[in-house]
Amino acid sequence: MSDGIGARVKRKEDKRFITGKGKYTDDIRVDNQAYAAFVRSTHAHARVVNLDTSAAEAMDGVIAVLNGHQLTGDGIGNIICGWAINSKDGSPMNMGAWSALATEMVRYVGDAVAVVIADTQAQARLAAEAVEVEYEELPVVVTTPDALADGAPQIHENAPGNLIYDWEIGDQAATDTAIAGASHVTEMEITNNRLSPNPMEPRSAVAIYDEGEDHYTLYTTSQNPHVARLVLSAFYNVAPEHKLRVIAPDVGGGFGSKIYIYPEEITCLWASMKTGRSVKWTSDRSEAFITDAHGRDHISTAKMGFDAAGRILGLKVDTIANFGAYMSLFSSAVPTYLYATLLSGQYNISNIHANVRAVYTNTVPVDAYRGAGRPEACYLVERMMETAAREMGMDPAELRRINFIQEFPHETPVIMTYDTGDFDGNMDKAQAAADVAGFAARKAEAAARGKLRGIGYSAYIEACGIAPSAAVGSLGAGVGLWESAEVRVNPVGTVEILTGSHSHGQGHETTFAQIVAERFGIPIDNVQVVHGDTDKVQFGMGTYGSRSGAVGMSAIVKAMDKVEAKVKKIAAHTLEASEDDIVIEGGEVKVAGTDKSMAWHEVGLAAYLAHNLPEGMEPGLKEGAFYDPVNFTFPAGVYIAEVEVDPETGVTDIVQFTAADDFGTIINPMIVEGQVHGGIAQGVGQAMLEHAVYDEDGQLLSGSYMDYCMPRADDLPSYTLDHNTTVCPNNPLGMKGCGEAGAIGTPPAIINAITDAIGNNDLAMPATPQTVWRAIQAAKAPLAAE
Amino acid sequence: MAKVKLTVNGRAVSRDVPDTTLLSEFLREDLRLTGTHVGCDTSQCGACVVHVDGKAVKSCTMLAASASGGEVTTVEGLANGELHPMQKAFNDNHGLQCGFCTPGMIMSGVDMVNRYKQAGRELTEEAIRHELEGNICRCTGYHNIVKSIQDAATKM
Ligand code: FES
């Protein structure tokens, strides 16, 4: 089947996007449309002394000005973090109260204190500016070290010392002993810079309250509409689930930031009921910078001990994670189960201990951003490996090879069981594709041009498709992490796939259709993928953590199994053959070894006519399935960056970037490569360009595209990609996931390459020309002093 | 209020709008041509690029009133019975993922190819990357956008 598994099928969904016919949330305008504008705190930490809305209420077009007291008075619940992490002393994490509209206190610049609902967006915005808020300013904490300092200002009463939890994993004593006995110890302080996710489509919500039905509809920019509905119902008391429909139509990128249920969606729904108007809100970019959950922001110290042959004996890590002013939905899981559990990297390490403290600061809440914890782990491990190789005078690839895990399954000391992999094979492919052998000559040639050329490696591993539900439940997750699907075969033989996964760029409408086309031998155009609407799809956990392939498609396969079984029964009955002899091939349902067959659509028709079905069979041809994985999946790969630095300016060119990934089975290589490209660009962004920076008063300095440097086309090279495949043994298609790899594997490769080029290992992200230039000067300084 | 008279995608339109109405707002809200997107508020992202009198313009930086009398082409007006070669190239080369930046990328791409053709200059990969300075994409890493524009350039 030319459109089946492994085919580079062009995307079915493209047509509407390239012709301007996509339907994003902000494109939706309903009858009786009113608009919301939020009044936001301009202080990072303050008490709200007085809120005067009278001037705003008197303005043209203003329907209502609503505040947090009204919101909580109506029983709207506080925003929650859905993953409970206990400190190492057994105490529960300290979650501070977060109301969608603040009542007494504001804790970051951007915290919403009121909302204006007006006839037009311009009127709403104008009136929001006329709301007078009197604040009593309080001392501010911005950085992680400051948050934990003695006498630091308290952000939440129930989090003494601003500490959310103090958590650990692994065996501390054994790790200390192992490192004490090492012949070489590499020690580093490593900062993972704070980022702003910046999907190009700003968040948006259209909330519609139907008084007659006492029913709500929410159009929203969500990666997981069912989770949104669940949380809006069960925790925020906006409406019970059967009275709330959530639709995530075309969504313009997410990268994690559209997982969460934000104050704005809650407020729009509630305001729609309050005002009897449909309420629409669309963020502008400035608002996105101060309200979308940020990512990363870790500070760590690490020690890695080696024996004389370069084998790793132990790794000890101490990390502080900045959570911002409130605990966002999955924040607590990021520096624990998505980070510390990956600190073994691709290496056979017997002893690992990690201590993680999470702290509050007066900044935007921080949560999962593409990779979520795994980029931080990979950056730490891979910077340590490269540094250790330099310190021990070993080839960095060789040091990695010596330590690569060779046998699977492999249990790490940080609770992961890697199912399969071929780490040497990934390295071989990456080194060949990057022509590592020719590097010395290229370096010499660059030197002749006055350029510093460097090469850097990164061998990443990630855990995707977080599961099984019982296991994540035992670790504190407040949800199950399965996926659901329904396969509907229509009487004419066309097929609808209803999936709980959500596509916001990943190409599910094509990839998911491919596995159906392959299985049933029907044209891909006869398959429609339906997603993103809680009224259409029964349930779903959505798309994040590279789970749509390994988990979402597995659910489709399970449902197809059931459809196939029924198809075979109907065909066997009609063709008077044994069920075991029925095969589905090339759009026909045949009796193997005979010329007896039915066309695929004839079986569909037979199922719905129900004139002649096997005794006792229900009419129709539609099956659903829930799939709960048995383990995480473990994509892994090797990335190699080659850079040229201009020593006069610090300007760095990425002259070559090579990625060799093992994603298990690949359904559509074109789409998978696209995912890697985008991930690499975000990784380069983190390594060289992007940084969410606050001043000491808690004002975001990088709050627009003038100050926050997004990767542009001319910051990036064309990439060289290769694949190595070990099939995941734990799901029906053998898939591992590919969405986050690029963002995880790239930053250490880049920084390892730049530090190699300039001969100074002390370099922080983002490695801007200024930072690189300074590092070059610092490397020269001792020489000058001699 | 200002009277705005435009030819948009070949159709004459006339509306009275507040003086401050941006061309992007006019297209999206008054004409409901929602293919033109708004991704920023500092004229950096290029999601809003349309053609005004044959030239690429960031419609978020222009008042509807100052375009009055002109001819505007949006992404909705590009296909002429069949897809424009640039649109087709984006599909052929997987030049889009979430699709949000895509209308701006396509409109910038068409303008870029036209300009280079008129000037008799070669549109190299480096030139495309440089020309895309005003268009941000968060999904694709640009690799396939560059390929799409290169491909379309051979067919336009
Ligand atoms: S919306 Fe016009 S440049 Fe961003």
Ligand code: FES
């Ligand atoms: S395709 Fe999503 S921003 Fe470009």
